[in-house]
Amino acid sequence: xxxxxxxxxxxxxxxxxxxxxxxxxxxxxxxxxxxxxxxxxxxxxxxxxxxxxxxxxxxxxxxxxxxxxxxxxxxxxxxxxxxxxxxxxxxxxxxxxxxxxxxxxxxxxxxxxxxxxxxxxxxxxxxxxxxxxxxxxxxxxxxxxxxxxxxxxxxxxxxxxxxxxxxxxxxxxxxxxxxxxxxxxxxxxxxxxxxxxxxxxxxxxxxxxxxxxxxxxxxxxxxxxxxxxxxxxxxxxxxxxxxxxxxxxxxxxxxxxxxxxxxxxxxxxxxxxxxxxxxxxxxxxxxxxxxxxxxxxxxxxxxxxxxxxxxxxxxxxxxxxxxxxxxxxxxxxxxxxxxxxxxxxxxxxxxxxxxxxxxxxxxxxxxxxxxxxxxxxxxxxxxxxxxxxxxxxxxxxxxxxxxxxxxxxxxxxxxxxxxxxxxxxxxxxxxxxxxxxxxxxxxxxxxxxxxxxxxxx
Amino acid sequence: xxxxxxxxxxxxxxxxxxxxxxxxxxxxxxxxxxxxxxxxxxxxxxxxxxxxxxxxxxxxxxxxxxxxxxxxxxxxxxxxxxxxxxxxxxxxxxxxxxxxxxxxxxxxxxxxxxxxxxxxxxxxxxxxxxxxxxxxxxxxxxxxxxxxxxxxxxxxxxxxxxxxxxxxxxxxxxxxxxxxxxxxxxxxxxxxxxxxxxxxxxxxxxxxxxxxxxxxxxxxxxxxxxxxxxxxxxxxxxxxxxxxxxxxxxxxxxxxxxxxxxxxxxxxxxxxxxxxxxxxxxxxxxxxxx
Numbered sequence: 046x047x048x049x050x051x052x053x054x055x056x057x058x059x060x061x062x063x064x065x066x067x068x069x070x071x072x073x074x075x076x077x078x079x080x081x082x083x084x085x086x087x088x089x090x091x092x093x094x095x096x097x098x099x100x101x102x103x104x105x106x107x108x109x110x111x112x113x114x115x116x117x118x119x120x121x122x123x124x125x126x127x128x129x130x131x132x133x134x135x136x137x138x139x140x141x142x143x144x145x146x147x148x149x150x151x152x153x154x155x156x157x158x159x160x161x162x163x164x165x166x167x168x169x170x171x172x173x174x175x176x177x178x179x180x181x182x183x184x185x186x187x188x189x190x191x192x193x194x195x196x197x198x199x200x201x202x203x204x205x206x207x208x209x210x211x212x213x214x215x216x217x218x219x220x221x222x223x224x225x226x227x228x229x230x231x232x233x234x235x236x237x238x239x240x241x242x243x244x245x246x247x248x249x250x251x252x253x254x255x256x257x258x259x260x261x262x263x264x265x266x267x268x269x270x271x272x273x274x275x276x277x278x279x280x281x282x283x284x285x286x287x288x289x290x291x292x293x294x295x296x297x298x299x300x301x302x303x304x305x306x307x308x309x310x311x312x313x314x315x316x317x318x319x320x321x322x323x324x325x326x327x328x329x330x331x332x333x334x335x336x337x338x339x340x341x342x343x344x345x346x347x348x349x350x351x352x353x354x355x356x357x358x359x360x361x362x363x364x365x366x367x368x369x370x371x372x373x374x375x376x377x378x379x380x381x382x383x384x385x386x387x388x389x390x391x392x393x394x395x396x397x398x399x400x401x402x403x404x405x406x407x408x409x410x411x412x413x414x415x416x417x418x419x420x421x422x423x424x425x426x427x428x429x430x431x432x433x434x435x436x437x438x439x440x441x442x443x444x445x446x447x448x449x450x451x452x453x454x455x456x457x458x459x460x461x462x463x464x465x466x467x468x469x470x471x472x473x474x475x476x477x478x479x480x481x482x483x484x485x486x487x488x489x490x491x492x493x494x495x496x497x498x499x500x501x502x
Numbered sequence: 503x504x505x506x507x508x509x510x511x512x513x514x515x516x517x518x519x520x521x522x523x524x525x526x527x528x529x530x531x532x533x534x535x536x537x538x539x540x541x542x543x544x545x546x547x548x549x550x551x552x553x554x555x556x557x558x559x560x561x562x563x564x565x566x567x568x569x570x571x572x573x574x575x576x577x578x579x580x581x582x583x584x585x586x587x588x589x590x591x592x593x594x595x596x597x598x599x600x601x602x603x604x605x606x607x608x609x610x611x612x613x614x615x616x617x618x619x620x621x622x623x624x625x626x627x628x629x630x631x632x633x634x635x636x637x638x639x640x641x642x643x644x645x646x647x648x649x650x651x652x653x654x655x656x657x658x659x660x661x662x663x664x665x666x667x668x669x670x671x672x673x674x675x676x677x678x679x680x681x682x683x684x685x686x687x688x689x690x691x692x693x694x695x696x697x698x699x700x701x702x703x704x705x706x707x708x709x710x711x712x713x714x715x716x717x718x719x720x721x722x723x724x725x726x727x728x729x730x731x732x733x734x735x736x737x738x739x740x741x742x743x744x745x746x747x748x749x750x751x752x753x754x755x756x757x758x759x760x761x762x763x764x765x766x767x768x769x770x771x772x773x774x775x776x777x778x779x780x781x782x783x784x785x786x787x788x789x790x791x792x
Contacts (some may be wrong), residue, residue: 144757147541170542320630322652322741470742473654496542
């Protein structure tokens with residue numbers, strides 16, 4: 046009797062377990078991708094929408110935080126009023142974005158439109174656009190897009206992405222300098238590395254930190270290296286191409302080694318201050334406004350943000366020049382930026398195209414530019430920009446010849462944070478400049494092999 | 503079988519779930535450790551020992567991360583145990599007044615989320631604006647001020663220090679329970695024999711506390727080998743790679759999409775933990791039966 050009772054209770058327990066688990070499955074499916082509810086919503090409207098009138102369609106759009114400006118959300122409302130197509134924006138925290146996106150692409154359930162950084166490596170390796178994105182080459186707006194930017198959203202001659210970004214103001218990282226401090230010390234704008242080093246030493250002697258370099262964020266100090274890609278290209282024409290064809294390596298290039306040696310020298314000289322390793326990028330405006338530092342590496346569009354935080358600051362007190370390593374005097378042309386891709390498996394490709402075409406209308410682009418304080422221009426012709434005299438002076442003084450190396454050279458951008466760690470190791474004496482370059486080569490080879498790049502057999 | 507209180511099939515449900523959710527994924531993990539599984543390609547190819555070769559013989563720094571993990575583990579076992587033991591003895595026999603209150607205070611860090619502790623200490627240890635260096639400078643001990651988390655030589659000791667601060671109270675509570683379980687007769691006998699306080703500790707408390715110390719050592723050992731959050735928030739493995747541990751590197755490899763290498767690393771750690779756990783449990787068992 047007892048045995049039967051035990052057996053019965055065991056059966057009951059097993060049944061409860063099975064029943065308990067069973068209904069969890071349908072519930073678990075939408076619960077799994079908690080970071081982005083896109084999957085469920087992407088598939089949800091499908092059965093009702095497609096055949097009926099377009100007014101019922103909801104486009105889902107996933108992007109990383111900071112990529113979608115308020116003005117674009119306003120434009121989406123206007124689009125809905127005009128067409129009845131609702132755009133459901135799904136914003137993911139930046140740190141998780143690429144993991145979420147890659148997971149969704151691999152699982153075959155991305156949103157109708159997905160955001161991504163442009164750049165050939167990213168297009169090919171991160172998003173596999175040939176498989177995952179719709180060819181947009183035939184769209185009208187393609188003709189109006191900046192050719193540098195267009196190249197970054199294209200692969201093998203086909204356009205896959207719609208990039209709308211201030212690729213100059215937000216992308217050009219340049220040295221901002223405090224003109225009164227320079228004048229007081231009799232310093233002129235550095236034209237070479239030697240000039241810059243002298244300026245640093247003179248400024249440091251007065252007790253002011255010459256250059257604010259927030260290394261603790263992990264990404265900022267990396268800018269010093271790939272951002273002078275145009276200079277590498279000037280001294281070694283065709284270098285980026287050779288690197289992409291795996292014919293030369295970073296470690297083979299003496300100019301690159303020299304650039305890192307100079308960066309290390311600046312660090313050792315105390316040009317970046319005593320606490321560079323624990324300084325944070327968020328303090329940049331404060332340091333500039335208070336005059337605690339004489340220079341910082343910032344986007345060209347930093348002034349409006351500086352003025353906003355510290356209204357007493359005078360814009361004319363600040364000027365700009367390019368990163369001076371290896372005597373660089375070229376503008377850091379960096380046309381890659383947040384772009385929009387239409388998912389190849391989307392059920393609303395036509396509507397998504399319609400939405401992109403709407404955003405790209407000149408009047409809407411101008412609205413976006415006028416209503417986004419951090420934008421000074423956009424990567425489309427025929428728009429009225431918002432440059433200040435100081436920014437315009439930089440743009441006219443330093444020529445734009447070729448693009449920076451995180452855009453020009455494959456497999457550099459995805460290892461940005463690793464380069465950051467290596468540079469810190471270099472600053473703290475555990476890695477040589479040559480070691481940093483060798484590590485970059487090693488990681489490029491690892492990525493290229495994983496991506497089955499034919500140049501890396 | 504007959505002598506057991508419950509028949510074997512009672513364990514069936516639990517065993518099934520255990521096999522399905524613990525054993526099976528682990529075994530699958532071992533398989534993936536021998537593949538080139540990554541986020542760049544949908545193919546998963548068998549690559550033999552390539553991942554293990556990368557970890558142990560490529561000179562790409564993986565051995566440093568393993569060394570850092572071992573250093574962290576051994577150091578935190580020692581510091582937490584010594585401090586917790588001292589506090590436990592103090593709060594059971596030395597300090598009678600408000601002993602419970604002190605125990606609660608000492609235990610408090612253990613209930614704070616690791617993320618919160620790490621963020622607070624990140625601010626305290628900031629070399630320019632942090633509380634610690636400001637305090638040292640104010641009291642005239644400025645020469646002791648260090649770049650705690652960003653100096654290659656100080657980063658690991660700082661992380662160990664913060665982890666000890668957080669973890670010692672927890673170990674202390676376990677040791678207090680152990681000390682309180684030691685019968686008073688032993689101490690009375692020792693006192694009659696004229697044993698000093700130190701002798702009573704050395705020859706009564708310590709030997710009788712060994713099984714409890716073994717438990718705390720296992721806890722500290724497994725925790726130390728798996729350490730991730732505190733390192734991730736305090737230094738993110740830096741400066742450079744100076745404080746990277748196995749789990750921060752696994753996280754790094756996963757975010758880079760190199761799932762095969764990441765799985766190989768975690769499989770190695772899994773085996774090491776099983777091996778060490780087995781030996782420590784056998785050791786405990788011997789102590790108990792003695």
